Amino acid sequence: MLCRLARAAVPGLSVPWVRWSRNWAGVPARVVDLRSDTVTRPGPAMRRAMAEAVVGDDDYGEDPTVRELQEKAAKLLGVEQTLFVPTNTMANLISVMGHCRRRGSQVLLGQECHLHVYELGGVAQIAGVHSHPLPDMPHGTLDLNELERALTRCFGSSYHPVCELVCLENTHSSAGGRVLPIDYLRQVRLLAHAHGARVHLDGARLMNAAVALHVPPARLVEHCDSVSFCFSKGLGAPVGALVGGSKDFIEEAWRLRKALGGGMRQAGVLAAAALVGLAEAEEVLPRDHENAQRFAKGLQDLASPICSVDPATVETNMVLVQVAGLPPAELCQHLQAVSAEEVARTGCAVSVLLYPWTEHSVRTVWHRDVSAQDTELVLRKWEFVLRQLTP
Numbered sequence: 475m476l477c478r479l480a481r482a483a484v485p486g487l488s489v490p491w492v493r494w495s496r497n498w499a500g501v502p503a504r505v506v507d508l509r510s511d512t513v514t515r516p517g518p519a520m521r522r523a524m525a526e527a528v529v530g531d532d533d534y535g536e537d538p539t540v541r542e543l544q545e546k547a548a549k550l551l552g553v554e555q556t557l558f559v560p561t562n563t564m565a566n567l568i569s570v571m572g573h574c575r576r577r578g579s580q581v582l583l584g585q586e587c588h589l590h591v592y593e594l595g596g597v598a599q600i601a602g603v604h605s606h607p608l609p610d611m612p613h614g615t616l617d618l619n620e621l622e623r624a625l626t627r628c629f630g631s632s633y634h635p636v637c638e639l640v641c642l643e644n645t646h647s648s649a650g651g652r653v654l655p656i657d658y659l660r661q662v663r664l665l666a667h668a669h670g671a672r673v674h675l676d677g678a679r680l681m682n683a684a685v686a687l688h689v690p691p692a693r694l695v696e697h698c699d700s701v702s703f704c705f706s707k708g709l710g711a712p713v714g715a716l717v718g719g720s721k722d723f724i725e726e727a728w729r730l731r732k733a734l735g736g737g738m739r740q741a742g743v744l745a746a747a748a749l750v751g752l753a754e755a756e757e758v759l760p761r762d763h764e765n766a767q768r769f770a771k772g773l774q775d776l777a778s779p780i781c782s783v784d785p786a787t788v789e790t791n792m793v794l795v796q797v798a799g800l801p802p803a804e805l806c807q808h809l810q811a812v813s814a815e816e817v818a819r820t821g822c823a824v825s826v827l828l829y830p831w832t833e834h835s836v837r838t839v840w841h842r843d844v845s846a847q848d849t850e851l852v853l854r855k856w857e858f859v860l861r862q863l864t865p
Contacts, residue, residue: 494612503812503823506848510829511679511762511791511841514710520750525828529742533732533769539742543749547716551680551701552692555724558745559736562678562715563864565702566641567596568730569674570603571740573639573700577602580635581623582671584610586648589641589676604635614646618665625669629720640666643676644694645683649764650837651792653683656693663697664734673697678704678715684789685759698727699723708759708791709751710842713744758842761790766840772853778860781805791840794831800863802830808859824855 507513516524530536540558547556559565566589570581572596583590583595585607589597597603606624621640640662644654646830659675660711666673675698677683677691680843697702700719705711717727731737738744770785770793782796797805809826817823831837840849 503825504851505825506844506852507827508523508838509827511707511839514841514843516747520747523571523746524743525749527742527746529740530739531739533737534741537742540745543745545751550691551695551718553718554721556716556718557724557727559715559717559731560713562702562704563593564678564734565715565717568717568727569702570597571730573602573672573724578604580604580606580628580637581639582606582608583638583641584608586618587643588647614649614652615654618661622665627667629669637671639672639674641674644786645679645790646823650787650794651790653686653789659697664759672699675701677701678805680708680754682708682759684790704746705751708841709755711747712752714748751826762840765846766793769853770851773856776857776860780860780863793838794834797834797836802836806830820858824851826852826855829832
């Protein structure tokens with residue numbers, strides 16, 4: 475059984491507040507943070523847009539910048555309407571509550587998906603909805619035969635919870651940023667609708683998936699009844715997400731947002747950042763994907779018995795690195811630490827921040843604050859550490 479460690483504290487693994495730091499020996503070190511794409515900081519253009527945003531009371535529907543964001547996002551996602559909310563976790567919870575109107579109804583989802591593992595069981599403790607997790611395939615998909623069996627068992631039964639929803643995640647973060655194929659999305663919708671259930675797409679990194687497949691985001695949403703969409707990951711905004719769906723669904727979502735404490739006032743300062751993130755996505759995200767692929771190929775070329783990676787599995791901005799011979803947490807500590815010996819041997823000092831991901835892997839996540847030059851430094855640091863660890 476996999477031991478999810480990514481959200482746990484790692485002994486000896488500190489969190490930097492600056493891009494450059496000094497280690498215990500006083501050696502200046504370049505900090506490259508690969509823990510997640512949530513660590514990005516707003517750039518000058520985004521900060522300027524936030525400062526200059528035209529605002530109003532969004533809880534009254536009067537914030538022009540929020541309305542602009544919601545309208546643009548609706549066209550981008552191919553849905554009737556969207557609703558701006560503080561976080562993607564809230565967006566997912568609102569979506570589940572909007573579809574599962576009776577307490578004790580059931581949602582089918584992957585056992586390693588974000589909604590099931592990392593959102594504090596909100597669908598149970600707040601919405602009163604029963605989650606039925608199904609095994610995730612390596613690609614991040616669900617086995618369609620297993621899904622059909624679960625749907626069939628609940629359909630018309632007097633003994634099982636009524637299944638009202640199937641939740642998918644695209645890209646699938648626990649699978650290393652894998653992209654769900656469009657035909658798979660179509661087949662899931664057909665199965666769900668045939669058994670009276672609907673489909674919600676956790677699209678926190680949907681733009682990454684669209685860039686990887688070279689399709690408009692709407693192509694990935696057209697087979698779903700609702701979608702969540704996050705601005706504070708690869709798009710680089712500090713706060714914000716959307717719920718998207720039909721007009722009636724979003725009207726109910728507005729009421730649910732209010733009940734959950736998500737009603738906001740002059741939220742245009744946040745929506746302005748999201749608009750900049752959207753505008754820059756087609757430039758920034760391909761670069762993140764290229765850097766992730768460059769790292770995967772470079773690490774593979776090192777041919778280390780300790781770390782291995784398959785570049786063919788790197789589809790977006792994430793790389794899962796398999797670790798053998800030592801605990802992943804120990805590898806993370808070595809990659810963060812900087813010594814005078816490293817400077818003497820490599821000519822630079824680099825501190826790479828990572829979390830262990832499973833009992834035998836670490837996950838690296840590329841984002842707009844990690845450049846191609848940073849990627850080369852990371853590879854150099856990885857090579858130095860692996861040589862130190864290899865007998």
